[in-house]
Amino acid sequence: MQASENVEQNVAAESGPVKLGSHDAGRIARAAFVGTALEWYDYFLFGTAAAIVFNRLFFTTLDPGAATLAAFATFGVGFAARPIGAVLFGYIGDRMGRRPALLITIVMIGVATGLIGLLPDFGSIGLAAPIALAVLRLVQGLAVGGEWGGAMTIAIEHAPIEQRGRYAALVQIGSPVGTLMSSGAFALVLLLPPSDFDAWGWRIPFLAAFPLLLVALYIRLKVEESPIFQDLVKLENKAKIPALDIFRHAWGRLLVAVAAALLGVGGFYIMTTFVVSYGANTLGLDRGLMVNSTLVASVVQIPVTILAGRLAERVGPGRMVFWGALATAAGAFPLFWLIDSKNPAAVVLAVTLGIALVTLAYAVTGALLTELFPPNLRYSGVALGYNIAGAITGFLPLIAIALLATSGGASWTAATLLIVISLITAVGGFFGERLRVKDKELVS
Template identity: 80%
Template sequence: MSEAVQPAASPVIVSGKDAARIARAAFVGTALEWYDYFLFGTAAALVFNRLFFTDLDATAATLAAFATFGVGFAARPIGAFVFGMVGDRFGRKPALLVTVVMIGVATGLIGILPDYLSVGIAAPIMLAVLRLVQGLAVGGEWGGAVTIAVEHAPIERRGRFAALVQIGSPVGTLLSSGAFALVLMLPADAFDAWGWRLPFLAAFPLLGIALYIRLKVEESPVFAQLVEQEGRAKVPALEVFRKAWGRLLVAVAAALLGVGGFYMMTTFVVSYGSNTLGVDRGTMVNATLIAAVFQIPMTVYAGRLAERFGPGRMTVVGSLATAAAAFPLFWLIDTGQAFAIILAVTLGILLITLAYAVTGALLTELFPPRLRYSGVALGYNLAGAISGFLPLLATASLLASDNQSWSAALLLIAIAAITAIGGAIGERLRIRDDVNTESEEHHE
């Protein structure tokens, strides 16, 4: 797990005031990108199985839709490789500008795709291609956003600024679930004909907002120092695999619950509740919406706790708490009652957030600056590649267990156990950059 970690020749000067501004900018851009990305997950559970895989029976169509959903996750490590190279060689900012354009255009185009009845097999193929583009873009997005936020922040306050970027996930969920909750109020025929397309088409104006925000973000001072000292790696991702592969494995493990557990409690649960338990689709989507509201303050709180106890320890706490609650959460969902389902999804997301909120702080301190964008992006998105197929695996496990939720609960426990191990090891491997905080701006 060792690699050469050379401290900077002189400390990088960072300020709390600049850190807060950059982190907020990174959060806004990331929230808009997660909005685009999460739309696909909800649509996979409620729309694509019926309109893009029409010639399959209900269960097979759901499996096919989730497989397409998983394609985006499979593409994310490739995006991490490519944009990690851009971010570590040419700058964090250029990579973030390209990723936001890619995902915005791909998401908007999904909104104008013809369905299976219109063009046949071409419809799911085009859907898969656009999902692939989404995955490539998101593969470089999160690693860059959290890296640039952390590298602008004083060391003792990296937990809160990394957590601020993480708020992009619940806000993205809130926006995407809210958009679908609104269009689900339309008559069923109108929803299938054009209503589901509206949230995707909204990606075009949101792209303009995100691009404007990204253009105003300054380059990382840590990266600027790497350029000055000629300390950049030639092919950063390959160097991560060669010299920091142990840390990469730890990063994947530490990130798994935050990504995979989230999709278990949202995408899979929405499908399970609506397709297996027969619960109203609006109720299932609203459960994720309410959970996202509560996830925002929990993310902030967990980020502050990470500064006090360490992000690795918080990862362990969140993982063990999630594992302990797995069976009770699914028992609540199995009641089919709206209040119980909302309570289960909310509690599940809050417990997972204890680990998810600190993922950025932990992963950025696993890798030295010259490999940071690539290492963070690869670790997070390799976990994402695995996680993208968890709704598919959980759905398949339901078939094997005669639609009994204990199989899904066991899968969630296994994910939590892996992340607990990653958090425990990661806490012992943390690297601290050599930075100074400007005293006159030591306040937020």
């Protein structure tokens, strides 16, 4: 790792100083946030639908347990595609610019999500239905593989260095807003009679992706290219094959990035996708209650994200990741004890607290990852680190559900899983704080 660190510091130094101003930083970060919120809205819809729709309508020839496993396997396919998207869009972002990569990703995921709303179910076209569902999920995964890393990179590279924590957190708010939108959409259509919900109601949240795409695309078109990337162009300091350079020379930093991002992705899906399925299918709780608990958690997540971003500017993003991960590990068993009580208020409290704890690390993941890689490898490094973590943890809901069978439906297996990924992320935060590479800056 030491050799990797020296190489990266040398590359960072070659890029020279860039001129950054604070007057446009907020506008760029808000534009990145809007696009990211749509991306996560589209992506999270699939997670909720996997728990309460796809298992019944697209895998109907299987018994209920196997159908749920199949639905979550399809959900995980999107995560497996994300590292491929990170390599592809990382190349575009580091070679051709952050802006064009972000425009392509938002169109891809918006169209794929809308098309899911038009898919016939298994009863209409048979095996072609789950196959088409998996293909569209792959397209989503490829797009998200480039979206988050690009949005975070362009927001950070427009921000003054001493204020990167708050602007990184602003982009991260796209996650709870996306969850709020997707959970809210499903909460509304769940008010329909079950027959109407199954026939057409579940499709409405997916079809809404089409008009939302037009809004987000309009906003993204107004975003200027990163000044740091423009500086790289002038200095002719762009990497030829960024992903290859990372694996050759910055593999140590990549491992740290993956570890640091693990909890923000995996912990979130344990506390939302898995918990919704666990509550509804194992504990027999009302589906509306489980979805509404994620709504409440998303509202609370927004101020927690802002607070964590500000704290990161004081103590460092790596330290925030470290302490947030340890806090999540400490709370894992108590959270699931509350859920197992089947008390509606306790369930909502558990999901809300769980998401809040995970957010302490997740809110500042972007600030940490962008400072692990120099500008000419940044888009690729950030995207790869985050999305390899996503590929690893995307199957956690599936694994957690499979482990339920071995424990007779007891939640201790899921709590243990949450503790393990929390401790790995704590290690990532600890080393990440010590490996940060800062850009040189001239503040206007």
